[in-house]
Amino acid sequence: MQVFIVGAGPGDPELITVKGQKLLQTADVIIYAGSLVNPALLALAKQGATIYNSASMTLPEVIETIEQAVKIGAMVVRLHTGDPSIYGAIQEQMDELKRRQIEYTVIPGVSSFLATAAALKQEYTLPGISQTVIITRNEGRTPVPEKEKLASLAAHGATMCIFLSVHMLDDVVKELIAGGYDSTTPIAIVQKASWPEEKIIRATLATIVEELKDKDITRTAMIVVSRCLNTDYELSRLYAPEFSHMYRDAK
DSSP: OOEEEEEOBSSOGGGSOHHHHHHHHHOSEEEEOTTTSOGGGGGGSOTTOEEEEGGGOOHHHHHHHHHHHHHTTOOEEEEESBOTTTTOOOHHHHHHHHHTTOOOEEEOOOOHHHHHHHHHTOOSOOTTTOOOEEEEEOOSSSOOOGGGSHHHHHTTOOEEEEESOGGGHHHHHHHHHHHTOOTTOEEEEEESTTSTTOEEEEEETTTHHHHHTTSOOOSSEEEEEOGGGSOOOOOOGGGOTTOOBTTBOOO
16 A cells, blocks of 8 residues: 555644554655644654645645655655544545545544543533534535534534634624524633644633634634533443443442
8 A cells, every 4th residue: 555644633743643653754755734734743754755735735736746656656645634534625535546546545533623622621422411522614615514504503402513613703603502502501612722832712602702802713723512511410320330231230
């Protein structure tokens, strides 16, 4: 195998997987998503590796670069931020590689929504509060299906992790409240989770827009909306003394 699509993780260079790190260290050609991938990861590249920043490249240019590398027997790492399966725009790349009969392997990574939970020191799925996590984004230049608009998803009252939308926070809040979240619902915004410059803002839907003013929060921020952020919850049955399962008898 010569082509690897690798999840770089959320930012901290140590949060790339061991497999991803090894591939990055041995790659002859690295094409990385320069607008989001931490440049510190490129320090893992071996001497002589050719490195491309795909932020300034088109899809045909990326594919052509991969194809030319494969023709000369070079090993290629296509480095995406977080986990490449979430808003990674990799399907179009994979389909084109298939069309050209170029084999590839996908290496998963730690998504920023998981790094955000770690930054918040928060479990998203609390018993009696929320057992569902919705990963989504607000409609912007790229539309979303009608049934997946924030107001429709908000009706579930689940924990919601909203990507790529902090620059539209006013609209996000309006959609969430219109869909069913109470204005007192807790919300957290985490910018650059796992990076040294990580920043966390906590508020409610009613107060977050005002709270965010003058905080210099950019597009690289995750929005989390859920009652799990500030509530009492039921203890897990898994560790309850009176609860038996295949590894432990009830006491």
